[in-house]
Amino acid sequence: MRDKIKSLSKDTLIYGTSTVIQRFLAFILVPLYTNIFSPSEFGIQANLFAYIAILNVFFSIGFESGYFKFASTLEIGDKKDNFSLPYFSIFINSFILSAVLFIFPVNLAPLFQLAPERAPILLRYSALILFFDAAVLIPFAYLRLRRRAKVFGTLKVLSITINVSLNILFLLVFRWGIEAIFLANAIASGVTFIIFLPLIFKNLTFRFNKQLYKEILKFSIPLIPAGIGANLVQVIDRPILRYLTNEQTVGIYQANYRMGILMMLFCSIYEFAWRPFFLQTAKEPNAKQIFSKIMTLFIFAACVLFLFFSFYIENIVKIPLPFKGYLLGKAYWSGLYIVPIVLAGYLFYGIYINLMAGIYIEKKTKYLPLITGIGAAMNIIVNFALIPKFGITGAAYATLFSYLAMMIGIYMITKKFYKVDYEFSKIYLIFFSTIATFIIYSFTAGTFLHEWYFKILYIVLFFVLIFAFKIITLNDIKSLRGIKKPAKQIVPDEL
Template sequence: MSIFQKLFKQTFIYGLATVLPRALAIVLVPLYTEVLEPSQFGIYATLMSYIILGNVLLSYGMETAFFRFINKHPEEKKNVQSTALTSILISSVSFFIIAYLSRESIANFINFDTRYIVYTLLILMLDALVIIPFVWYRANDKPLKYAFIKILNVCINLSCNLFLFLVLPTLATENSNTVWDAIYLSESKVLYVFIANVIASAATLLLVFPLYFKIGLGFHKKIWREMLKYAFPVLIAGIAFSINEAFDKILLTYLLPEDIAESEVGVYAACYKLGVFMTLFATAFRLGIEPFFFNHAKEKNAKETYALITKYFTILGCVIFLSVMVYMDFFKELLIRNEAYWVALSIVPFILLANLCLGIYHNLSVWYKVTDRTKYGAYISVLGAIITLVVNFALIPIISYKGAAIATLAAYATMMFASYFLGQKYYKIPYDVKKILGYLLTAIVFSGISFYIFERNLLIGTALLLVFLFAVFLLEKGEIKNMINK
């Protein structure tokens, strides 16, 4: 099996583990937007933003360090694994205990009901405790187990949501003064989202818990210090990334007038979900590509391979970007049935393009990962975070959530270009820049024509999409045949 075939096989399986669960989770978007008011959806979106930041802090770069050290020091593989597992276990449980004891203060500080805080803390701890087991599956080429558990997690989450939102109200109405009536929440229905997440996360931990015995607990101070040193820039980059990814919802909450803030966050977060198709693709690709980058760093033609992969990632990303833009009306009715949320559709082009830039950035980031220059990843992400904060603070008070969308695109585009230019200095990879930029610009122009000039006319949009696909076929058919025949 060629390296490309192996890569695409792993990417497909990891993609399935990401896309199928998220596809099932997409069912929840029309459910939430139909049952919850925009203000309640805004509460959900804001708290999930805090969870994104919390996940980064509780993993503190140990996932990337795990991959690097088991490849860099294969003779110490067992000690690396047990040290990483023990470190995450101790830090996660300690965090939960301390935060739980301070739950009232946290609730007052961020102005949310204490119940939300408790469930959020539980989700954070449970998710942190499965980090190393999932990394172990990826590092040991067990994508099927990884995929099965990931898919089961979301199936449980989905089932709990459907029961709590659709079945429980009927049971409580028909059976008053019963246990169903006692657990039914007539006003704070958004709490069900977090209850379902806790149940799914707890089930996932039970499924991966046997790996705690297989890997074993152990702590080797020297290895731990080296891993932390490597992981610290990754942590800084992760914090910066979480600012880029999630702080727009938090800042909207605090920068807009109190009487409209939660509703504005709600419609913004709902339409933001239309960028899920690009996010799914980029995430699935990253999960498959990261181990590949490390495993093939010493190959003679590694740089040429990285360049080819980045080009084809860009092509596929452009197709997804253009397809969503052309068929926007179909996707909005599929995912967001409540027309009250459609007022924020103008952000979708910015979010889709931003996520495409982010995906390209992850492909370009190979240079600092395989050369142990992770500090540059931190610098680039901090630059993105600064742009996110500056643009959000400047534009949100003026144009509300449109400013947040523009900030997201500005941050990820800057990170993409910064990574490219720095990478060419320290680890020069022969990217086909002319073709990559050509595909990007063509997709942007075609989507702009379809979305803004012809106002999402299906015939015009479909024709533009077909022209793009035909151009790709003509330009790449020879190279694709060579890859398949290798």
């Protein structure tokens, strides 16, 4: 079991390094935006990017996951068949949808809560972003499946570097408005697509494997409503918040929500390595035992991050910048109190990611629309119920409750056909220790015990509770050290 956990840890480290760099570079944009734009202007771009996130599902039509499923085993067709069918499907679909956005921006402006005079340029840039991002989904999946983590990471970092550099150029040098954010993103996505062209052409075939296409459709179509639900959970709060309040409130909410990026980053790093890992480990005789131990270790790591960033977020955002302002613009500090709620929501989402293994291993993706639908419904209902009374706090709790509902839902369904005996006693004790530490910390608010150097003691207290009761042992920690290079079940091709 230890070798398998080391294998996941090795992949996580490789993907993690590049993803940390990507997210760090992207995070640079938060102080840039919040020190340049007013909350109202920042709210406009936040709201439109929320719509872009929802539309991504309609552009990808679930075929990225279909590619992972069938290309990982080559049950039907060869490597080129499994690459070409999902690639052409996404490409053609994306071209049509992008053309509609490009041709009819003014007509579509009300759907995106945009003023008609701003719609043409913003929606056309958005169409380009959506098209290019969809066109590289399968190539990036190809690299992940073949564990080409270094190439994958390099291209991701290059794309975000171009994006950040152009943002700095357009905003600080040219002094353009929020349109520059979308233009920079579109150019970066376009460059990534061009770089991938040799790999794309190398793996394309114009053969049509009817049986493979039917199986990919059967697997992928249920993922469309599931993807819509998952994305609604992540971003629907912005449009609802805009509908019930104003762009300024959306801007403050978005900026502070982004402060939870560090927990999201942890989950993203983990998911990149987790999906190919569990698909390739599923046939191991002790696979379920491995998954159980990994769940415990994941929750422990996530709770450590939750406590650290909940305690230190005020210190972090008030770090002064060399040019002017702070890590988070002062106009946005009024929303810092929602950050622990956002962190907790992403923690539940991370557990949900772990629980997805059974769904994919047993090909039960038909349940995903139900699970994510529950999460989306919970999000929408709680947003409309709480935002009028509690503002951005209500929106943050809506996201937390929706991820919690999805976590419970996927566990209740998955255990019926892929039961894993998780270490619930240890998991409960980890959560108890986390909550107890957070409550003790909260009671000291407004006192000298809230100084940054005392906050370290609260985190030490958490570790004392964990190790004193042997919830996590040193052997558990050592098993995460990626000492041995994982065996490759799929031999990578040259890029």
